Amino acid sequence: MPKIKKPYGLWSSPISPEMLGDKLKFTDVQWDTASNTIVWAERRGKRTVLVAKSGQDAMRDLTDSRFSPSGRVGYGGGAFTVHDGIVYFVDKGRLYRLSLAGGLPKAITPQFGGASSPRVSPDGKWIVFVHTYEHDDVLAIVDSEGKYFPQKIASGDDFVMQPAWSPEGNQIAYIAWNHPQMPWNGTELRLITLNLEGAVPYPIEEKTLTGNTEIAIAQPEFSPNGQYLSYISDESGWLHLYLMNRATGEHQQITTGEIEHGIPQWIQGNHTHAWTADSSNIAYIRHKNAFYSVWSYNVKNQTHHDSGLGEFGYTHWDFISVKPDSYGDIVAVTSSSVIAPHIVTYGEDGLQVMRRSITESLNSEQLSSVEAIEWVGHDGEVVHGLYFAPQSDTFEGIGLPPLMVMIHGGPTSQRNATFDMEVQYFTSRGFAVLQVNHRGSTGYGKAYMNKHQGNWGVYDVQDSITGAQHLIDKGLINGDKVVIMGGSAGGYTALQALVDAPNFFKAGVVSYGIANQFSLVMDTHKFEERYSDWLLGELPASAEKYRDRSPLFHAHKIQDALLIFQGTDDTVVPKNQSDAIVSALQRNGVPHEYVIYEGEGHGFRDPANIVDFYNRTLKFLKQYVIYS
Numbered sequence: 001m002p003k004i005k006k007p008y009g010l011w012s013s014p015i016s017p018e019m020l021g022d023k024l025k026f027t028d029v030q031w032d033t034a035s036n037t038i039v040w041a042e043r044r045g046k047r048t049v050l051v052a053k054s055g056q057d058a059m060r061d062l063t064d065s066r067f068s069p070s071g072r073v074g075y076g077g078g079a080f081t082v083h084d085g086i087v088y089f090v091d092k093g094r095l096y097r098l099s100l101a102g103g104l105p106k107a108i109t110p111q112f113g114g115a116s117s118p119r120v121s122p123d124g125k126w127i128v129f130v131h132t133y134e135h136d137d138v139l140a141i142v143d144s145e146g147k148y149f150p151q152k153i154a155s156g157d158d159f160v161m162q163p164a165w166s167p168e169g170n171q172i173a174y175i176a177w178n179h180p181q182m183p184w185n186g187t188e189l190r191l192i193t194l195n196l197e198g199a200v201p202y203p204i205e206e207k208t209l210t211g212n213t214e215i216a217i218a219q220p221e222f223s224p225n226g227q228y229l230s231y232i233s234d235e236s237g238w239l240h241l242y243l244m245n246r247a248t249g250e251h252q253q254i255t256t257g258e259i260e261h262g263i264p265q266w267i268q269g270n271h272t273h274a275w276t277a278d279s280s281n282i283a284y285i286r287h288k289n290a291f292y293s294v295w296s297y298n299v300k301n302q303t304h305h306d307s308g309l310g311e312f313g314y315t316h317w318d319f320i321s322v323k324p325d326s327y328g329d330i331v332a333v334t335s336s337s338v339i340a341p342h343i344v345t346y347g348e349d350g351l352q353v354m355r356r357s358i359t360e361s362l363n364s365e366q367l368s369s370v371e372a373i374e375w376v377g378h379d380g381e382v383v384h385g386l387y388f389a390p391q392s393d394t395f396e397g398i399g400l401p402p403l404m405v406m407i408h409g410g411p412t413s414q415r416n417a418t419f420d421m422e423v424q425y426f427t428s429r430g431f432a433v434l435q436v437n438h439r440g441s442t443g444y445g446k447a448y449m450n451k452h453q454g455n456w457g458v459y460d461v462q463d464s465i466t467g468a469q470h471l472i473d474k475g476l477i478n479g480d481k482v483v484i485m486g487g488s489a490g491g492y493t494a495l496q497a498l499v500d501a502p503n504f505f506k507a508g509v510v511s512y513g514i515a516n517q518f519s520l521v522m523d524t525h526k527f528e529e530r531y532s533d534w535l536l537g538e539l540p541a542s543a544e545k546y547r548d549r550s551p552l553f554h555a556h557k558i559q560d561a562l563l564i565f566q567g568t569d570d571t572v573v574p575k576n577q578s579d580a581i582v583s584a585l586q587r588n589g590v591p592h593e594y595v596i597y598e599g600e601g602h603g604f605r606d607p608a609n610i611v612d613f614y615n616r617t618l619k620f621l622k623q624y625v626i627y628s
Contacts, residue, residue, distance in 0.1 A: 003392070003393075003394060003395055003396040004394060004395050004396065005395075005396050005397075005398055006395045006396070006397070006398065006430075007397065007398050007399070007430070007626070008390060008397040008398065008399065008400070008401035008402060008430035008431065008478075009401070009402050009429060009430045009431055009481075009621065009622070009625070009626040010429070010430060010622075010626060011390075011392050011394070011395040011397075011428065011429045011430040012394070012395075012429075013392075013425065013428035013429045014361075014362060014366050014428065015362070015366075015421065015424055015425050015428050017425075017610070017611040017612075017613075017614035017615050017618075018607075018611055019358065019421065020421050020422065020425060020610055020611070020614055021045075021607035021608070021610040021611040022045075022607060023340075023357055023358050023421055024042045024043065024044060024341075024355075024357040024358070025042065025043040025341075025357070026040055026041070026042050026043075026319075026333045026341055026343055026355070026357065027041045027042070027043060027048065027077070027079065027269075028040060028041045028077075028078075028079060028080065028269050028319050029041075029319050029321060029331055029332065029333055029343050030080070030081065030082050030319075030321045030331075031082075031321045031322065031323050031324060031331055032082045032083070032084070032085060032100065032324070033082070033083050033084055033120075033324045034083075034084040034085055034324065035054065035085055035100070036054055036055045036323075037052055037053065037054040037082070037085075037100055038052065038053050038054075038331050038343075038345070038354065039051070039052045039062070039080065039082045039087055039100070040333075040343055040355070041069060041079050041080060042355070042357075043605070045605060045606065045607045046068075046605040046606055046607075047065070047068040048068045048069050048070055048079065049061055049062075049063055049068075049069075050062040050063045050069055050080060050087060050089060050098075051355070052087075052100055053354055053355075054100075059354070059355065062087060062098060062100070063089070063091075063098070063105070067089075067091045067096075067105065068091060069089040069090060069091050070090065070091065071090050071114075071115070071116030071117065071130075071267070071268050071269060072090065072092070072093055072114030072115065072116065072132075073114045073115065073116040073117075073130050073131075073132050073137070073161075073268055074159075074266075074267070074268065074525075074526075074527040075266050075267050075527065076116070076267055076268070077116060077117075077266075077267025077268040077269035077270065078090075078116035078117030078118070078130065078161075078162075078267070078268030078269035079116065079269065080118070081117075081118045081119055081120060082100070083120035083124060084120075084124050085099060085100050085101065086098065086099055086100065086120075086124075086144075087100060088108075088118045088120065088127055088144070089105075089118070090115045090116055090118065090129075092111060093111055093112060093113050093114045093115050094107055094109055094110065094111040094115070095107070095108050095109040095115055095118060095127065095129060095142065095146075096108065097144060097145075097146070106146065107146065108127070108142055108143075108144065108145065108146025109142055109146065109150050110149070110150075112133060113131055113132050113133030113134070114131070114132045114133070115129050115130065115131050115132075116129065116130045116268040116269070117129055117130045117161060117162060117163060117268045117269060119163050119164060119165055120144065120165070121165050121169045122165060122167055122168075122169045123169055124144055125143060125144055126141055126142070126143055126144060126169075126201060127141065127142050127143075127144055128140070128141050128153070128163045128165065128172055129141075129142070129163070130160055130161060130163065130268060131150070132526075135526055136155070137157070137158065137159050137160055137526075138152045138153075138154060138155040138160065139152070139153050139154035139155075139160050139163055139172070139174055139192075140152055140153065141153050141200065141201060143200065148199065148200050151200050151202065153172070153192060153194070153201070153202065153203050154174065154176070154190070154192055154203065154206065157176040157177065157178055158177065158178040158179050158526075159176065159177050159178070159183070159527070160174055160175065160176050161174065161175045161176075161183070161265065161268050162174060162175050162218065162219055162220060162265075162268065162270075164220045164221050164222060165222070166222050166226060167222055167223075167224055167225065167226045168226060169196070170193060170194050170196055171191055171192060171193050171194065172191070172192045172194065173189060173190065173191050173192075173209075173220035173222065173229055173231075174189075174190050174192070174220065175187050175188070175189060175190070175211075175217060175218060175219075175220065175265075176188050176190050179529070179530040179533075180530035180531075180533035180534060180538075181213055181534075182412070182528075182531055182534065183216060183218065183264070183265035184216050184234075184264040184265060184412055184442060184449070185213070185214075185216060185534060186211070186212055186213035186214050186215060186216055187211050187215075187216050187217045187218070187265075188208045188209075188210070188211040188212065188217065189208065189209045189210050189211050189217040189220055189231055190206060190207070190208055190209070191206065191207055191208075191209055191229075192205070192206045193205040193206070209229070209244060210231075210233065210235075210242075210244070210251060211233070215233060215234060215235045216233070216234045216239075216265075217231055217232065217233050218231065218232045218233075218239075218262055218265050218270070219231060219232050219262065219270060219271060219272065219273065221271075221273065221274070221275060222275075223275050223279040223299075224275055224276075224277055224278070224279045225278075225279040226246065227245065227246060227247070227279065228243045228244060228245060228246065228279075228299070229243070229244040229246060230242065230243050230244075230273065230275070230282060231244070232261060232262035232272070232273070233253075234262075234446050235253075236253060236256075237445055237446045237447060238257070238258060238259065238260055238261075238445050238446065239260045239261050239262035239263075240253050240254075240255045240256065240261050241253075241254050241255045241261050241273060241282070241284055241297070242254065243299075254297055254302070255284075255286070255297075255304070258288075258445060259286050259287070259288045260286065260287050260288070260442075260443055260444075260445075261273070261284060261285070261286050261287075263414075263442065263443075264410075264412055264413065264414075264442045266410075266413070269319075270319075271319060271320060271321065272284065272285040272318070272320060273285065273320065274320050274321055274322040274330070275322065276322055276328050277322070277323075277324050277325055279299065280298065280299060280300065281296045281297060281298055281299065281328055282296065282297045282299070283295075283296050283307075283320055283322055283328060283330050284296070284297065284320070285317045285318070285320055285332075287416070287443065289372045289384065289444075290370075290372055290384070290386055290414065290415065290416045290417050290437065290443060291315045291316075291372065291416075291417045292314075292315060292316045292317045292318075292416065292417070293306065293307070293309065293310055293317070294306075294307040294309050294317055294320065294330070294332070294346075295307060296328060307346070309334075309346060309351070312351055313336055313338075313339055314334040314335065314336050314339060314342075314344075315335075315336040315337065315370075315417040315418070316334060316335050316336060316416050316417055316418035316419075317332050317333070317334045318332065318333045318334070319332055319333045320332040323345075323347065328347065329345060329346065329347030329348065330345065330346050330347065331343065331344070331345045331354070332344060332346075335357075335418045335419040336370075336417065336418070336419060337367070337368070337369050337370035337388070337417055337418070337419060337420070337423075338364055338367040338368075338369055338419070339419060340356065340357045340358045340360065340419045340421070341356075341357040341418075341419055342354070342355065342356055342357070343355040357419075358421075362424075363393065365391075365392075365393035366391065366392065366393050366428060367391060367424055367427075367428070368388040368389055368390065368391035368423065368424060368427035368428070368433070369388075369391075370386050370387070370388055370417045371386070371387045371388075371389075372384070372385075372386060372387075372417070373385055373386070373387045373470075375466060375467055375470035376466070376470075377439065377459070377462060377463055377466050378462045378463075378465075378466055379462075381439070383436075383437075383438060383439060383463045383466065383467060384437040384441070384443075384444055385415075385434055385435055385436045385437050385438075385467050386415050386416075386417065386434070386435040386437070387432070387433070387434055387435075387471070387476075388423050388427050388432065388433040388434075388435075389401075389427065389432055389476070390427050390428075390429075390430045390431060390432055391427050391428060392428055392430070395430065397430055399478065400475070400476070400477055400478040401430055401431060401432045401476075401477055401478060401481075402430075402431050402432070402477070402478055402481035402482070402483065402506075402621075402625055402626065403431065403432045403433070403434060403468060403471060403477040403478070403481065403482045403483065404426050404431050404432070404433045404434070404483050404485055405434050405436060405464055405467065405468050405482060405483065405484045405485065405505070406422075406423070406433060406434065406435045406436070406485050406486065406490070407436055407438070407460065407464060407484065407485070407486030407489075407490035407491075407493045407494055408435070408436075408437070408441070408486070408489075408490050409486070409487055409488040409489045409490045410441075410442075410488075410489050410490075411438075411440055411441075411452060411456060411460055411489035411490070411492075411493065411535070412440060412441065412442055412449060412452060413441065413442060413489075414437055414441045414442045414443040415435035415436075415437055416443070420435075422614075423435070425614060429618070431621075432471070432476065432477045434467050434468065434471060436460075436463055436464050436467050438459055438460040438463035438464060438467075438493075439451035439452070439459035439460070439463055440452030440455070440456070440459055440460055452534075452535055453534055453535070454534075454535070454536065454537055454545075455535075456492075456532075456535035456536055456549060457492070457493070457496045457536075457548075457549035460489075460493045460496075461493055461496050461497045461500055461501075464484060464493060464494075464497055465497060465500075465501050465504060468482050468504075468505075480506065481506050481625050481626070482504070482505050482506055483505060483506060483507050483508065483509065483621065483625055484497050484498070484505045484507075484508050484509075485508070485509040485510075486509075486510065486511070486513065487510070487511035487512055487513070487603070488511070488512055488513070488514070488572065488573055488602065489514065490513075491510040491511055491512060491513020491514065491573075492513050492514035492515075492551070494508045494509070494510050494513060495508070495510060495513050495514075495515060495551035495558075495581065496549065496551050498551075498557075498558045498559075498560050498562070499551050499554045499555070499557045499558055500557075502557055502558065502559040502560065503559055503560065505560050506560060506561075506624065506625045506628065507560055507561040507562065507563070507620070507621070507624045507625050508560060508561070508562045508563070509562075509563045509565075509617055509620070509621075510562060510563070510564050510565070510578075511564075511565040511566070511604075511613075512565070512566050512567065512570050512572070512573040512577070512578065512602060513551075513564070513573070513577065513578065513581070514551075514573055514577055515550065515551050515552040515555075515577045515578070515580050515581035516550050516552045516553075516577060516580055517532065517536060517546040517547075517549055517550045518539075518543075518546055518547075518550065519574075519576060519577065519580075520532065520573070520577065521539070523574045523576070524571070524572055524573070524574075525571050525572055528572065532546075536549060551581060552580050552581055552584060555581060555584035555585065555588060556584075556588055558584075558585065558588070558590055559590065560590075561590070561591040561592060561620075561624040562585060562590065562591070562592040562593075563592070563593050563595070563616065563617060563620045564578050564581070564582060564592065564593070564594050564595070565578075565595045565596075565597070565604075565613060566578035566579075566594075566595070566596050566597070567596075567597050567599070567600030567601050567602070567603075567604060568596060568597070568598050568599060568600065569599055569600060569601045570600070570601050570602045571601065571602065572601075572602040573602065575596070578594070578596075582594045591624065593616070593620060595612075595613075595616060597609045597612075
């Protein structure tokens with residue numbers, strides 16, 4: 001049947017705003033250490049639920065409406081762990097234990113501050129976890145029954161994360177770093193030795209194994225036989241896997257090439273590699289040009305093997321965990337640009353889908369497939385991004401499509417070849433989408449990321465402009481209908497682009513964007529309060545640069561229509577940032593809309609607000625872009 005010809009941007013779509021509001025998000029998945037039970041965390045609207053599935057049994061909710069497990073340190077993550085039939089989880093800063101067999105959660109720590117990343121000692125007696133209270137981040141330990149008050153075992157650093165027990169139960173490896181470093185700039189791998197003879201274990205020795213202010217280390221894990229400590233390091237200029245021989249202290253890089261084997265540590269609970277039970281192999285995730293795959297490393301033979309999971313069409317993997325009594329069965333969260341997130345297992349029984357994030361009523365003809373692209377930046381260097389063409393099984397466009405230039409947050413983050421319902425919302429309506437992995441993004445080596453040092457508001461802005469121009473020059477999009485869209489640091493880039501290149505973009509859509517660099521460093525949360533030292537420079541010496549890179553002080557240059565969203569409870573980019581730029585737009589007579597969501601923080605979770613966000617955005621684009 002021939003397709004209906006209709007102007008781009010006006011196609012009806014099978015993807016409704018309600019579908020974006022109702023979708024599930026998987027934030028972690030782990031295998032129990034002593035059973036065939038898998039536990040995962042899924043966000044349902046504003047609440048997170050722990051879910052379990054054992055073998056062929058039906059999945060079941062472990063937590064009810066009284067709980068919403070969430071790691072509340074920095075940007076979160078590390079909400080739970082599961083050990084020997086018991087799940088330990090964090091809710092509102094308190095640590096709970098809950099049997100997988102059923103019953104009610106039991107609190108084992110007092111409720112104060114924030115907690116994350118619980119890990120259980122091999123004998124099940126002790127829990128180590130990350131805790132933050134009144135700007136003090138520490139590693140703490142508590143007995144698994146909650147009989148004793150938690151005790152600090154590591155303190156004095158600005159940040160700690162990702163503790164891991166040795167199989168002997170007398171040592172803990174963890175990551176630490178201090179301002180002004182961020183965890184992708186420079187961290188240290190520490191090792192604590194514990195005295196286990198008292199009522200509560202206490203540290204008797206601590207040493208740094210590797211890392212410094214220039215080398216970023218992440219995700220330490222002991223081999224089950226105790227011979228090795230594995231970790232990720234960017235010492236080579238790329239994120240690679242390393243092994244430390246515990247007997248000799250020798251460190252060996254076991255992956256090579258211009259390929260990444262880790263991700264920036266925005267959250268506590270990342271796990272992108274895992275040991276098999278017999279310590280013979282490591283299952284790990286690697287990625288190149290934003291496409292992910294699963295591999296394994298044979299420790300004895302020192303050989304690498306592609307799992308072949310790419311044949312199932314998946315191009316993104318996360319939260320890999322290995323079945324404890326197997327030789328390599330894995331569970332992970334996976335997706336592609338045209339496959340919504342799944343929780344899958346893979347092993348002797350082949351690939352099994354455990355859980356789907358959406359009802360899979362969409363077919364491939366309705367979804368846009370991602371293409372990794374490159375272009376030449378304003379200074380002749382290569383820039384990376386992901387391109388999605390308009391796609392519909394019903395409509396054919398007239399002329400050339402409008403373009404949504406989407407900027408990721410961070411700004412040290414990356415768009416990947418994963419399923420993005422927001423992208424499909426627009427492409428299925430006749431928009432093209434460019435996700436810009438501008439210089440300063442992760443995923444393309446440390447030198448590419450380090451382009452951000454002192455240059456925030458330069459490469460990210462210019463690469464967004466040249467990326468759109470590249471598509472214009474190729475005749476793929478309508479150069480008169482280009483929109484720039486981003487949230488947080490991406491919102492900042494969008495605002496700065498409208499300042500630096502008035503009338504290049506037809507409009508901007510900004511969520512909790514940074515307008516004033518000075519007030520940001522005074523008001524933001526601890527995790528990022530010194531981030532701008534690296535991105536822009538230290539104050540007061542760099543005050544001129546802060547003023548030059550603050551859209552608020554140059555708002556008179558903005559001429560293009562703006563749609564601005566903000567949550568009242570945002571502690572990362574407070575509401576005063578959006579208030580200030582909106583006031584300037586009002587004074588200057590710039591067409592704009594300002595939408596405030598009560599009770600929302602840094603990222604919107606209420607399904608009603610998400611639905612409203614996409615309805616308003618589409619209406620705004622029709623008025624100021626499609627019909628203009």
